[in-house]
Amino acid sequence: MSWTIGIIGGSGLYAIDGLEDARWISVESPWGASSDAVLAGRIGHVELRFLPRHGRGHRIPPHQLNVRANIDVLKRLGCTDLLAISAVGSLNAAMKPGDFTVVDQFIDRTKGRPSTFFETGLVGHVPMADPTCPRLSAFAADAVAACGGRVHRAGTYLAMEGPAFSTRAESRLHRSQGCDLVGMTGMPEAKLAREAELPYALLAMVTDFDCWHDGDDVDVANIMAVMQGNAALARASVKALCAALPPVRDASPIDTVLDQAIMTAPDVRDPAILAKNEAILARWLANQRTG
Ligand SMILES: CSC[C@H]1O[C@H](OP(=O)(O)O)[C@H](O)[C@@H]1O
Numbered sequence: 001m002s003w004t005i006g007i008i009g010g011s012g013l014y015a016i017d018g019l020e021d022a023r024w025i026s027v028e029s030p031w032g033a034s035s036d037a038v039l040a041g042r043i044g045h046v047e048l049r050f051l052p053r054h055g056r057g058h059r060i061p062p063h064q065l066n067v068r069a070n071i072d073v074l075k076r077l078g079c080t081d082l083l084a085i086s087a088v089g090s091l092n093a094a095m096k097p098g099d100f101t102v103v104d105q106f107i108d109r110t111k112g113r114p115s116t117f118f119e120t121g122l123v124g125h126v127p128m129a130d131p132t133c134p135r136l137s138a139f140a141a142d143a144v145a146a147c148g149g150r151v152h153r154a155g156t157y158l159a160m161e162g163p164a165f166s167t168r169a170e171s172r173l174h175r176s177q178g179c180d181l182v183g184m185t186g187m188p189e190a191k192l193a194r195e196a197e198l199p200y201a202l203l204a205m206v207t208d209f210d211c212w213h214d215g216d217d218v219d220v221a222n223i224m225a226v227m228q229g230n231a232a233l234a235r236a237s238v239k240a241l242c243a244a245l246p247p248v249r250d251a252s253p254i255d256t257v258l259d260q261a262i263m264t265a266p267d268v269r270d271p272a273i274l275a276k277n278e279a280i281l282a283r284w285l286a287n288q289r290t291g
């Protein structure tokens, strides 16, 4: 199998350059509108599908992202893996503004966001103990290092509801609980990627120290100033990642995670739910038919 990497670009990253055969593609989803059209193209032997998470021009706030539609359209466009890129605040003195961290754990403190493709008529429980893909994460970390960036190879990301930033007490609490980073979008994105059988890595660009850090209260102007410096490194890292991926993509255990996750007996599965999830479940459904 070859690689088709879906890139979900966060704050400050609304397109990528250097794509061969670049074109914007609009894709319909039964889950509603995705954040934007998808920029499709190729770098060397790797197909890329880039989705600006908040839409071009930054239209959609984190709590109103249609994450199910975003993951669904990337699946429909043939993505084999997802690399998310996000601006984050740091709760860890060693992770400084300008650094990158490849996230390996999440704490989900979002509230009431749709966070699953499953509903009555089709029940599934995917494992999330290790929520990110170690293989893609390692390639992403190596790519940032190869481009001269400072990169941390692990970190716990707390997903807050937002859109307001944390209070100082929240920031101190999350820091005391062992979180390294805070952002507003990594969840439910990582959960939905897992349900869609897409190995997911999150490259977090540290833009600020959040408000626990003396003299460093967070605001959007400061974040965007750091982002401007980081976005070029993020783009260069995407190119380096593509160059480093082997020509053939070996299977990942995440590619078939639904085989152990779906519990609903065949005779009580709701055909409408199966139809709505035709892209997410495509491999699993084909497997069910052939036994
Ligand atoms: C611009 S600061 C807050 C905003 O930035 C992050 O978004 P993303 O993860 O898409 O880069 C953060 O989660 C907030 O949504």
Ligand SMILES: Nc1ncnc2[nH]cnc12
Pocket (backbone or CB within 6 Å): 087, 088, 089, 090, 165, 166, 182, 183, 184, 207, 208, 209, 210, 211, 218, 223
């Ligand atoms: N301090 C912060 N809190 C939440 N999300 C962020 N994104 C960038 N910086 C952030």
